[in-house]
Amino acid sequence: MRHTFRQAFSSGKFVTGFVILMGLLLLVILYPLIFRAPPLQIIAQGTFFPPGIYVSAYDSINAPTTYTLNLDGAAAKRVAAKLKDEDRVAMKEWLVVAGVPEDQIDISDAQKLLTLWAENYDPAKQVKGMTLARQRYFQRVNNAIQGLLSTEGAIIAVRQPESGALQEAGAVKQTDYVNISEVPNVRILPLGTDNFGRDVFAQLVRAIGVSLLIGIVAGLIATGIGLVLGLLAGYVGGAVDDVINFITNIFLVIPSLVLLILISFSVGQESRGAFTVAVVIGVTSWVWTTRAVRAQVISLRNRDHVNLSKLSGHSLFRIIRGDILPYIMSYVFMALILQISAAILAEANLSILGLGPRTTDVPTLGLMMQWAMIYQAHILGKWWAYFPVLISITLITFSMNLMITGLDQVFNPQLRN
Amino acid sequence: MGKVMLEVNDLTTKYITRYNEDVYAVDHVSLQVEEGKTLGIAGESGCGKSTLALSLMGYYFPPLYYTGGEIIIDGRSISGMKPDDVRRTILGTEIAYIPQAAMNALNPTRRVINFIEDVILAHDPTENKKFIYELARASFETLGLPPEVLQKYPVELSGGMKQRTVIAVSVILRPKVLIADEPSSALDVTSQKMVIKMLKNLMETGFIKSMIFITHELPLLYNVTDDIMVMYAGQIVERASAREAVFDPLHPYSKGLMGSIIVPESGLRDVKLTAIPGAPPNLKNPPAGCRFAERCKYVRAECRYTNVALYDAGPGRAYRCILSEKVLRDCYEHERAIAA
Amino acid sequence: MKGYRRYFLNKAGWFVITLIAAFLLNFFLPRMMPGDPVAAIVARQAQGMSNSTGVQAIYEQYTKLFGTDKPLFQQFFIYMGNVLRGDFGYSFSQYPRTVAEVLSASLWWTVVLQFPAIIFGWVVGNSLGAIAAYRKGGLDKVAMPISILISNLPAFGMAVILLVVFAATLKWLPASGGYAFDMIPSLSVNFLGSALLHYILPFASIVLLAIGGQAIGMRSMAIYELNADYVRYSRFMGIKDNQISRYVFRNAMLPQITGLALAIGTMIGGALVAEIIFSYPGLGTVLLTAISGRDYPLISAVTLIITIMALIANFAIEILYGFIDPRIKAAQSD
Numbered sequence A: 001m002r003h004t005f006r007q008a009f010s011s012g013k014f015v016t017g018f019v020i021l022m023g024l025l026l027l028v029i030l031y032p033l034i035f036r037a038p039p040l041q042i043i044a045q046g047t048f049f050p051p052g053i054y055v056s057a058y059d060s061i062n063a064p065t066t067y068t069l070n071l072d073g074a075a076a077k078r079v080a081a082k083l084k085d086e087d088r089v090a091m092k093e094w095l096v097v098a099g100v101p102e103d104q105i106d107i108s109d110a111q112k113l114l115t116l117w118a119e120n121y122d123p124a125k126q127v128k129g130m131t132l133a134r135q136r137y138f139q140r141v142n143n144a145i146q147g148l149l150s151t152e153g154a155i156i157a158v159r160q161p162e163s164g165a166l167q168e169a170g171a172v173k174q175t176d177y178v179n180i181s182e183v184p185n186v187r188i189l190p191l192g193t194d195n196f197g198r199d200v201f202a203q204l205v206r207a208i209g210v211s212l213l214i215g216i217v218a219g220l221i222a223t224g225i226g227l228v229l230g231l232l233a234g235y236v237g238g239a240v241d242d243v244i245n246f247i248t249n250i251f252l253v254i255p256s257l258v259l260l261i262l263i264s265f266s267v268g269q270e271s272r273g274a275f276t277v278a279v280v281i282g283v284t285s286w287v288w289t290t291r292a293v294r295a296q297v298i299s300l301r302n303r304d305h306v307n308l309s310k311l312s313g314h315s316l317f318r319i320i321r322g323d324i325l326p327y328i329m330s331y332v333f334m335a336l337i338l339q340i341s342a343a344i345l346a347e348a349n350l351s352i353l354g355l356g357p358r359t360t361d362v363p364t365l366g367l368m369m370q371w372a373m374i375y376q377a378h379i380l381g382k383w384w385a386y387f388p389v390l391i392s393i394t395l396i397t398f399s400m401n402l403m404i405t406g407l408d409q410v411f412n413p414q415l416r417n
Numbered sequence B: 001m002g003k004v005m006l007e008v009n010d011l012t013t014k015y016i017t018r019y020n021e022d023v024y025a026v027d028h029v030s031l032q033v034e035e036g037k038t039l040g041i042a043g044e045s046g047c048g049k050s051t052l053a054l055s056l057m058g059y060y061f062p063p064l065y066y067t068g069g070e071i072i073i074d075g076r077s078i079s080g081m082k083p084d085d086v087r088r089t090i091l092g093t094e095i096a097y098i099p100q101a102a103m104n105a106l107n108p109t110r111r112v113i114n115f116i117e118d119v120i121l122a123h124d125p126t127e128n129k130k131f132i133y134e135l136a137r138a139s140f141e142t143l144g145l146p147p148e149v150l151q152k153y154p155v156e157l158s159g160g161m162k163q164r165t166v167i168a169v170s171v172i173l174r175p176k177v178l179i180a181d182e183p184s185s186a187l188d189v190t191s192q193k194m195v196i197k198m199l200k201n202l203m204e205t206g207f208i209k210s211m212i213f214i215t216h217e218l219p220l221l222y223n224v225t226d227d228i229m230v231m232y233a234g235q236i237v238e239r240a241s242a243r244e245a246v247f248d249p250l251h252p253y254s255k256g257l258m259g260s261i262i263v264p265e266s267g268l269r270d271v272k273l274t275a276i277p278g279a280p281p282n283l284k285n286p287p288a289g290c291r292f293a294e295r296c297k298y299v300r301a302e303c304r305y306t307n308v309a310l311y312d313a314g315p316g317r318a319y320r321c322i323l324s325e326k327v328l329r330d331c332y333e334h335e336r337a338i339a340a
Numbered sequence C: 001m002k003g004y005r006r007y008f009l010n011k012a013g014w015f016v017i018t019l020i021a022a023f024l025l026n027f028f029l030p031r032m033m034p035g036d037p038v039a040a041i042v043a044r045q046a047q048g049m050s051n052s053t054g055v056q057a058i059y060e061q062y063t064k065l066f067g068t069d070k071p072l073f074q075q076f077f078i079y080m081g082n083v084l085r086g087d088f089g090y091s092f093s094q095y096p097r098t099v100a101e102v103l104s105a106s107l108w109w110t111v112v113l114q115f116p117a118i119i120f121g122w123v124v125g126n127s128l129g130a131i132a133a134y135r136k137g138g139l140d141k142v143a144m145p146i147s148i149l150i151s152n153l154p155a156f157g158m159a160v161i162l163l164v165v166f167a168a169t170l171k172w173l174p175a176s177g178g179y180a181f182d183m184i185p186s187l188s189v190n191f192l193g194s195a196l197l198h199y200i201l202p203f204a205s206i207v208l209l210a211i212g213g214q215a216i217g218m219r220s221m222a223i224y225e226l227n228a229d230y231v232r233y234s235r236f237m238g239i240k241d242n243q244i245s246r247y248v249f250r251n252a253m254l255p256q257i258t259g260l261a262l263a264i265g266t267m268i269g270g271a272l273v274a275e276i277i278f279s280y281p282g283l284g285t286v287l288l289t290a291i292s293g294r295d296y297p298l299i300s301a302v303t304l305i306i307t308i309m310a311l312i313a314n315f316a317i318e319i320l321y322g323f324i325d326p327r328i329k330a331a332q333s334d
């Protein structure tokens, strides 16, 4: 056994896959220890907030100290942030229609452009051939750039409870800064929020963990069934073999997705927890392992050491444990890894079909994908809602495949080249 | 002395492994095989016998590379010829090969006759199929193989039949030299006998003119060959007539290999080459000096740094040891006395 | 020809057996689960679905058609008979359309999308794999990691990526559907053009997936064959390299064909999910709506049809294989 492990770790591919997987596991274990917020809590009002650091605006204004920093280009940045390139082009378009000679408009000079705009723009003006939507757009642009060039700060006012009048309570200058570490409420959302307003990253970490668990449970079940049936068919042979082989041949060609769908649907929404899904996946995917184990056992069955054991009257159990299992263990281990990664994919496929785990207290990679698809994150360009999920699934299956390839090369040297 | 069919001078080849290491499995080997003769090659597993067989073909592909030496077949040097010329004019027609694992030597999805067609057409694209069929049938008949075999796929043939088919295919173009690499080692006793009989007949029936025979089985070696070369770690350590090599070896390694045989003719049945304690050196970086020094009973200090040449010891006889013939014989005599 | 007969009969026998097994599973599996779907129909009726006359009609028709008041095994034969006549009853979610109506439209979309894509991907993947095995250099070093990565992408992943890149971002191709939404299926040039445009992305995603998996398999098969003893022997008999390449390609391809026969079910499953991402009007999308509408008759019919498609594809490949691999005939004739 120790030798087997050492051999496995001599393969670069195996080690790479193993390291990736361990990295993911470490993340899954450590992250919740550091950030204790429940991963499925709805924190955002609205859908698909982009990734970033969220600083409480209220707390920023009320920060204990404000610092004055005179930074070059601060004003220019402010303008650039509000005035996108496409807006500038649109503004130019409007100005040309309004009669400003085209060669006088330089969209790279924000200052000039804004002055021209202020001089010429008239929200009430009807431009011929312009749709209402387009007109609205210009009105929006106009609102957005109001006061963009002013050098004044902003005034903070409080409403008098009795009279309702506003009274100045403070001012924020353009050169005022707060130190983020002095702002009490800052939330980092490395992957933004999803359609329900939940922290995608926290959810993803949890989903990786749950999906891995589903994979492991399903993989263990499938490998267990496959191992037992394969051993029986291969070693006992005869009628037992015929029956098992018959069944395997049937299930080999019936798509396992179909079985998955039928069983998952029949199990019913209410009882379809993550564990049930794992079990369903497990009991529908033992076919390959059975076949492979059977083939291996048949090739072992008549080896000298097995015959010797038989002659010495050892029990079936003892022969299988002592003379057969050790020879197929490395293979079974590979099959297990393969089953785990296949089960994670199966869960994802099922979830996309709407047959995934029906629980609101754990996310899985498949469920996250399903939500993102239903809310059209991919079409709306909200990449953070689905792309990290895809990457995670791919990383898991990729690392597991690497491990299998590595093991395969160690144990079947023929493929080595 | 008969006409020399195969002459090899200082042939050296190496494997380049996946990790870019060089394995020198054939190191400055020279040999000669005369018309009508069979040269045996003996040595323990991994000493480079198969590699020598491959190297003798003069046609190299990765991971085996040619690094030096010359191969002359029937007076014509093939080293320096273009690979495609070697393929067309030498392989199969001048020199042919029976692989160690002849069981899988035939393409499983091709009928024997189709494979023979491919072989012959590869040398002469103008040949017509009918003629090829007749030729193949005649050859198979002469060699005692049923012609139905021609229409079969390799899976349909038994192990022994497959092996004999491979032999028949190998000699179909009447090569001058045949190299047989353990042609019978994977077979049961009956098939083994048939294969050996067939090989021995090849020269009489004119299919080949000379043969190199590699084997692990001592009785076969003695019965089939005229001369024997003993290899150790990629080098020739002894060359002698079959009789001398088996019953009167000079080199300590040969002596160890033939160890158990003392009286000529008596106990040769079922005797295998003896195992010698210790392991051969790693061919990735062979030790300086005598390569056998590590395992030699008679090792001297200078063995470990002197590069030992092959010493002549009479006609057709040579050995690679710094000890003189007389000293070696004395040693062996002494040992025998003690044992008795 | 005689040598093949046994092979064909054997395969045909298995086809029939698996078909029967598929029917059995399709019928009994859901009925053996705790949430019996037929009972669910009754429950729904009691709850009073929005379209209560519809439910009533479905329920009565279902009882009659599938004899739900009869013993289970009798029900099975009634069901078999109905299915063989193409009668799957009404669809719950799309009443008053029948399941057969819903399916007859979508089946062809799936068939026309998936089979060409899988075959094309198989051919290209195998060619690439063989080439990679031969030319160990650049191509192998670049193409293989890419193939490995692709083959590790889940089926829907490839679809999503293609959709995001070519439809949502570059806007070169339509993102969803099988044809422009303002069209009615017909054989006009306009419609066919639109259908073709919508065909490209789903097709590409299935092809790419097939290529990834096949190329890797073929490459290791070909490398294995290249190291086979017969290759060395053939070389030493003076056979030309390209002839040997043909040996190797052929011998490496044969297991790939059997591999395809066994993988076809999984491939169809993956392709169905890809269809869903593109809202392609095929069986995948029907399945999705059926599941979300808890439309049991529709789910049952779709899964049965998918299984039958996989069985037919498998059978066809096995038959083809019988002709291609000479050993089949040899093995059967004695």
Ligand SMILES: Nc1ncnc2c1ncn2[C@@H]1O[C@H](COP(=O)(O)OP(=O)(O)OP(=O)(O)O)[C@@H](O)[C@H]1O
Pocket (backbone or CB within 6 Å): B015, B016, B017, B023, B025, B043, B044, B045, B046, B047, B048, B049, B050, B051, B052, B063, B100, B283
């Ligand atoms: N393809 C290869 N690449 C690298 N090294 C090789 C290769 N084939 C053989 N060798 C090495 O070359 C040496 C000689 O091998 P070879 O097969 O010629 O031995 P052999 O004497 O024929 O052994 P056996 O009696 O077992 O057939 C061995 O050390 C082996 O490890």
Ligand SMILES: [Mg+2]
Pocket (backbone or CB within 6 Å): B049, B050, B051, B100, B181
């Ligand atoms: Mg050898």
